Amino acid sequence: MSDKISDIDYREVTEYSLDPLIIHTDYKIIYINQAAEEFFKTEKEEVIGGSPLDIFKETSKGAIRKRIQSAYGHPAEVIEETIYRADGTTVEVELYCHPIVVENKKAIQTYIRDITDRKEIEKKQKEMIKQINELSATVVPILNEIAVLPLVGKFDEEKAQLLLEIVPVKVQKQDISYLIIDFSGIYTLDSVVIDNLFRINSVLSLLGVRPIITGLRPELSMAATNLHTDLSSIPTMATVKDALSYLGVNLKVQ
Template structure:
């Protein structure tokens, strides 16, 4: 025989839910589940009766208060916040709340999800991307006034934009007169990203810096043609070695010394 949904004890459902749940009304907490006790490092007795605003930083309380008042009528959007546990430690969380009825009392049920690990991973990823971006705009010196810019990895619009900003500045800082831009480690670029990167040679030209493009694959060359990139003033050769030959620079593999033919 099937059970009637009205027979389900929802208090048991939320009590044993794995994520912390708080029910509050008129800025007073009236219920927390077991997971919330563990998360906030306090007992039900210590939490119930407190204001839900108490867990937030002072700078967030006004916006949270407004959010709570609106949530009596409709579910609120998911937000990320830093909140306090009962022992004073802070934690990054994701919050979602919606209206509920406790008998005849309008209340709000709030779900709390710990996102500390996710935020830490995102921070680490951003730091890695920043390091990659810094490395990608590093000029490898050959001789005085000569350098190579090896383009590495996957480029999105933001990374390409940063490259366009940093390379001309680095060129001027290192007093480079000729820059070899090597595409051999780039396999795919969309047209918007490609446009940023190909603009580097144009900007360098305005600065009086000669540029040579190497390692341009057929599919990337096609993108350049579609963008109307003019290579009349920018030589393109297959390899960095070919560019060195074009410049009259010889590389002594045995001694790792680079010399310029006179």
Template structure:
């Protein structure tokens, strides 16, 4: 078995690897594989001999240079960077490098992974989360001085924190005297998130705003009890319609 392994052509292994590979020494590229040619949009002869620093933005070059020098001794951590292709276009990548020996020459092998799609998806998810957070803190006016806060979807700690910050502000802006907090579209909350949400009641009370909780499922009520939440000053009813009846509003569904 060892004899077979000793006859493996490692250069051939690198050449046909699916991810771009670069080998450089003393800030000079000495080898790239076929995937790197395709990725950088240039033939090998246009890349070999160039400095690996040339693909980085000026603001990153000093840090990358230090990273390269350290990588001669031990593998460097995986990092994310924006780099240039040979045609001047930029691309978001993940970089990993480690020391290798090319004969008697100390060199560094760098793996380049295109993460453009992942970064675009992260940006999209972040924008969607921002829009959802803004929507989640929106108060829907029902009648004069009465509004509803419909809690929607999954609520994590960050979203709960934003609710605690924004809802009292929106209550004052809209001159709300009574806020109905509707949990009917919420199916799961953890202890930390639940604590944040029920803190809204305390803040509203300090502002002189009455709050009514609707649509609280038994499992969510159990979490609230575990937190020691006191509902003595906060009525809880099944539906928004029940809350309006409690407020003495004559409401009939169309």
């Protein structure tokens, strides 16, 4: 820093910061605050003089080295990384670093934020969404070798891709020969999703399963045509009942 007073003030600010921070120069740690000691489960004396790269996995060290080097010129973007504590345990963190001057020498100050709880919440949300999506890919058996796949709700690319992965497996397990894919519960689709959904037909055909499309609204038909999706080889009916009749199944209302 420019003088002793400003240096003392700076150290007081950093020492009592709630966020762990590390100051390093030339890939050598010259200071960590109290929060960093507690976070890394270590003592200052054990890490001063060590390399800031030591807390990272081997696969990340190359990119982190370049990041540190570029941070001498300007603050680096916030990134997420997995780092090691002194006891060998790993933790998911956000890292932010920027250049500072310590005793007339360029250095890097790195802030560390534990995001373990946030990552756990995100993981649970993804698992819940996956479960919901898998439910929406339910293949409903009607009769021997005949089943219905009712598509319901809003479809995004991820959901369409999940269908492409799950449905072929399910029809094989259930020994399905005819799968009625009902679009009547879908109102809007973008071009990428439409492309993925209609790819299911090709996959099913390769498995020896004959798809039948029902409930395809005019706007969806137009979108498929604009994508040059050829539906001429796939039987298309207005309703599931029509498809069952086409397959020789007569439903009698009691």
